[in-house]
Structure formats: structure tokens, C-alpha cells
Amino acid sequence: MNEYDVIVCGGGPSGATTAFYAAKAGMKVLVIDKSKFPRDKACGGLLTARLFDELPELEPYIKPIIECASNDVNLYSPSMKYKIDFEFPEGTPWNITREVFDNAVLEAAGDVGAEIMTQTRVSDFEFNGGVTVKTSKGDFNSKMVIGATGPNDKLASMVRDKRNIKPWNDNQMGTALMWEPVVGKDFVDKNYSDKRSLLVHFKPGGIDGYGWVFPKQEILNIGFGGYNRAIKSIKVKEIWEDYINLLKKDGYFPKDQATPPVKGAPLPLAGPLKATTMDNTLLVG
Ligand SMILES: Cc1cc2nc3c(=O)[nH]c(=O)nc-3n(C[C@H](O)[C@H](O)[C@H](O)COP(=O)(O)OP(=O)(O)OC[C@H]3O[C@@H](n4cnc5c(N)ncnc54)[C@H](O)[C@@H]3O)c2cc1C
Known part of the structure; x- marks a missing residue:
């Protein structure tokens, strides 16, 4: 029996955003993440100016934790002799810190009804009409599974194998x-x-x-x-x-x-x- 409509593996911004919209659409959603939140993530912490045009429902959760906007970027040539001051034509990108931002998006998903299970590692998957997600806290069944655990995502490697796609090499x-x-x-x-x-x-x-x-x-x-x-x-x-x-x-x-x-x-x-x-x-x- 499927306990969930969607299980999201990884509670970073992509997983939490997917969970937010799926839960908002009335689906029964479980997010599983190995980390204890708030947790940090290596990142520049710059958000696109288009964010709230594309994901307006998240604005109330994200706007309060924005540190500042950046109005321009100074681009330096390799010799450092040349500098271009480039003003962003489509609005200013927003600066955040990931520890705060990721926590806010995950809380937003929880706020609209997604179940959040942290400190739980996803280890494997079994496809049986639906999907059984195997974790350090037991097995969970769902109609659908979302792979959102970052560059080393196990589901991503399964998709690659199935579609005969080579993994990234050092040039990529x-x-x-x-x-x-x-x-x-x-x-x-x-x-x-x-x-x-x-x-x-x-x-x-x-x-x-x-x-x-x-x-x-x-x-x-x-x-x-x-x-x-x-x-x-x-x-x-x-x-x-x-x-x-x-x-x-x-x-x-x-x-x-x-x-x-x-x-x-x-x-x-x-x-x-x-x-x-x-x-x-x-x-x-
Ligand atoms: C140095 C650097 C700078 C960057 N700067 C920017 C920037 O300025 N702006 C920008 O938009 N993007 C930037 N990026 C890209 C951005 O960080 C990623 O696109 C973004 O983090 C992807 O989010 P995600 O939710 O897919 O994955 P992540 O943020 O990596 O989240 C993955 C989650 O999965 C969890 N997880 C991993 N394995 C398991 C497992 N087995 N079981 C359960 N949970 C698991 C982790 O704990 C984590 O919480 C940068 C990336 C790097 C490396």
C-alpha cells in the first residue's frame, strides 16, 4: 500500500520547493533528509531576481530572511587591468545565507502539510509499481519518488544507467x-x-x-x-x-x-x- 503520494529524498531548496508545491496541491508528501536542520551548504548564496516572479507562493517565507540585494557586479579580467561594472538589467539578485535560507524553505514545506523527517539517510529504492524508499529509519512506500540529494544522487545514477548516459567526467x-x-x-x-x-x-x-x-x-x-x-x-x-x-x-x-x-x-x-x-x-x- 502506498503511504505517500510523493517521497522527496533531500530537503535542500530543490526538494523542499518540490515538497511545498506538491503538498500545497493536496498530495501526501514525505521529505527525508540525512542532515539535522538548520544545516549549512557550500554556496555563493545569491538568488535570482526572478525568484518571486516564478515562485510567488514562497515569497512570504523567503523575503524576511533576505540579507540584502546586490545592484551590480565588478568583473575583472585575468590580468586585473580591466574591470567592467555591470548593472543587472533585470532587477537585483538577492543575498542569503544557506543555513537560514534552506531551513526557511523546508519549514515552508512543513507549513503547508509536508511531513519532514530529518537525520534519516536514504540508502536504496525498490520499484514495484510504486516505489519503496529504504532509509536508516525503515522502508516507506510511495506512488512517486523525487531525487533531490545533490550531485551524487543515487536516483540520478539509476536514471543514467537506465538511459545509457555516461556519468560526468573531470571536464564536466x-x-x-x-x-x-x-x-x-x-x-x-x-x-x-x-x-x-x-x-x-x-x-x-x-x-x-x-x-x-x-x-x-x-x-x-x-x-x-x-x-x-x-x-x-x-x-x-x-x-x-x-x-x-x-x-x-x-x-x-x-x-x-x-x-x-x-x-x-x-x-x-x-x-x-x-x-x-x-x-x-x-x-x-
Ligand atoms: C560553491 C558553490 C556556489 C554556488 N553558488 C550558488 C549561488 O550563488 N546561487 C545559486 O543559485 N546556486 C549556487 N550554487 C548551486 C546550488 O548550491 C545548488 O544548485 C543547490 O544547492 C541545489 O539544491 P538541492 O536542493 O538540489 O541540493 P542540496 O542543496 O545539495 O541539498 C541536498 C540535500 O540532500 C541531503 N542528502 C544528501 N544525501 C542524502 C541521503 N543519502 N539521504 C537523505 N538526504 C540526503 C543533504 O543533507 C541536503 O540537505 C552553488 C554551488 C556551489 C557548490
């Missing part, structure tokens, strides 16, 4: 290094102005990738991303140190503050998935 996968140091509101106000200008550096230090700073209220979201083929051959700590020093030189990071730690995350760079469906299965995110 990247790695991002990032951290969100607190530098204080005064520093951000002074050096990023109330426009909260974004910075993007192409090929900083000659590395095949890009660096970014997305300023929040009192935090700087600083990151560096590149294709795995480029990142594999670099010394991560040195590159990170070099990038922070570059920012310090130009006044974008406090000169007297130590280099923050860094964490890495997979960064799929191959564009949208070639296939997102299989029997009773949909991939999102």
Missing part, C-alpha cells in the same frame, strides 16, 4: 573552495557600499577558474571555482592564500584579518541533466 565537473568569514558590517559598508557590489575575478593567478566575493550584511561569501582538471593540479591552500591576499591588496578583505579556513564542494559544470525522469521518478535540483 568542477570543485569550489569557499568560506564565509565575518568581517563586520562597517567593513562591508565601506568597501562594498550599500550597493553590495559583487566581485568576480576571471582566472585569478592564472588558474583556469574564477574567484568571487558576494557580500552579505556583515559576512563576505568568498569562493574560488574551477574545472577538476585545473583544480587537481593546484595546491589548494596556496591558491586560497593567494586569492585572499589579492583581495586584501585591493581593499576587499581586512588587511589585519587572518586567512579564513576553506572548504571544498563538488561543482557540476556540464549544464542541465540529459534525463530527469524514469518510472515513478523525477530528479530535481
Whole structure:
């Protein structure tokens, strides 16, 4: 017997949004996530300006937790000689921190009736007309299952196998290094102005990738991303140190503050998935 209409595996923004709309449409929905929320996720924390046009029902949940908007982006050439100040033509993107944002979207799904089960790991699936989802807290049956657990999603690999699609290789996968140091509101106000200008550096230090700073209220979201083929051959700590020093030189990071730690995350760079469906299965995110 199907206990649920939809089981959503992964309670990040894509899973929580899917659960929100499915529950709002009257379906019986279960969201399963291995983490304890609130939880953080490596990300720039920049939301598209189109967000509330496309998902207006989520506006009451997300608007209150927006840190600030960014009015423009300063794009630097690899030599750092050239800078383009680009004003966003279609409205300003919004800045959030993922710990707060992801929690708000998951709570929104719960608010409209989705059942939320955290600290529960999804391990396998059995297709039997419906779907049995196997987890660390037992088996759950559903008519449909949503794969929303990120770049290493098990359902995504099952869809690929079924459709004969090759997994991503090093030319399609990247790695991002990032951290969100607190530098204080005064520093951000002074050096990023109330426009909260974004910075993007192409090929900083000659590395095949890009660096970014997305300023929040009192935090700087600083990151560096590149294709795995480029990142594999670099010394991560040195590159990170070099990038922070570059920012310090130009006044974008406090000169007297130590280099923050860094964490890495997979960064799929191959564009949208070639296939997102299989029997009773949909991939999102
Ligand atoms: C460095 C970096 C910067 C980025 N910057 C931006 C940006 O500025 N703006 C933007 O829009 N996008 C950005 N992205 C992309 C964005 O982070 C992803 O598109 C987004 O997080 C995808 O959301 P999701 O819900 O699909 O997956 P996730 O946010 O990864 O959520 C997946 C969830 O699944 C859970 N999970 C995983 N495995 C299991 C399991 N076996 N069982 C149960 N639960 C499981 C995890 O705990 C997690 O909560 C960035 C990505 C990176 C890496």
C-alpha cells in the first residue's frame, strides 16, 4: 500500500520547493533528509531576481530572511587591468545565507502539510509499481519518488544507467573552495557600499577558474571555482592564500584579518541533466 503520494529524498531548496508545491496541491508528501536542520551548504548564496516572479507562493517565507540585494557586479579580467561594472538589467539578485535560507524553505514545506523527517539517510529504492524508499529509519512506500540529494544522487545514477548516459567526467565537473568569514558590517559598508557590489575575478593567478566575493550584511561569501582538471593540479591552500591576499591588496578583505579556513564542494559544470525522469521518478535540483 502506498503511504505517500510523493517521497522527496533531500530537503535542500530543490526538494523542499518540490515538497511545498506538491503538498500545497493536496498530495501526501514525505521529505527525508540525512542532515539535522538548520544545516549549512557550500554556496555563493545569491538568488535570482526572478525568484518571486516564478515562485510567488514562497515569497512570504523567503523575503524576511533576505540579507540584502546586490545592484551590480565588478568583473575583472585575468590580468586585473580591466574591470567592467555591470548593472543587472533585470532587477537585483538577492543575498542569503544557506543555513537560514534552506531551513526557511523546508519549514515552508512543513507549513503547508509536508511531513519532514530529518537525520534519516536514504540508502536504496525498490520499484514495484510504486516505489519503496529504504532509509536508516525503515522502508516507506510511495506512488512517486523525487531525487533531490545533490550531485551524487543515487536516483540520478539509476536514471543514467537506465538511459545509457555516461556519468560526468573531470571536464564536466568542477570543485569550489569557499568560506564565509565575518568581517563586520562597517567593513562591508565601506568597501562594498550599500550597493553590495559583487566581485568576480576571471582566472585569478592564472588558474583556469574564477574567484568571487558576494557580500552579505556583515559576512563576505568568498569562493574560488574551477574545472577538476585545473583544480587537481593546484595546491589548494596556496591558491586560497593567494586569492585572499589579492583581495586584501585591493581593499576587499581586512588587511589585519587572518586567512579564513576553506572548504571544498563538488561543482557540476556540464549544464542541465540529459534525463530527469524514469518510472515513478523525477530528479530535481
Ligand atoms: C560553491 C558553490 C556556489 C554556488 N553558488 C550558488 C549561488 O550563488 N546561487 C545559486 O543559485 N546556486 C549556487 N550554487 C548551486 C546550488 O548550491 C545548488 O544548485 C543547490 O544547492 C541545489 O539544491 P538541492 O536542493 O538540489 O541540493 P542540496 O542543496 O545539495 O541539498 C541536498 C540535500 O540532500 C541531503 N542528502 C544528501 N544525501 C542524502 C541521503 N543519502 N539521504 C537523505 N538526504 C540526503 C543533504 O543533507 C541536503 O540537505 C552553488 C554551488 C556551489 C557548490
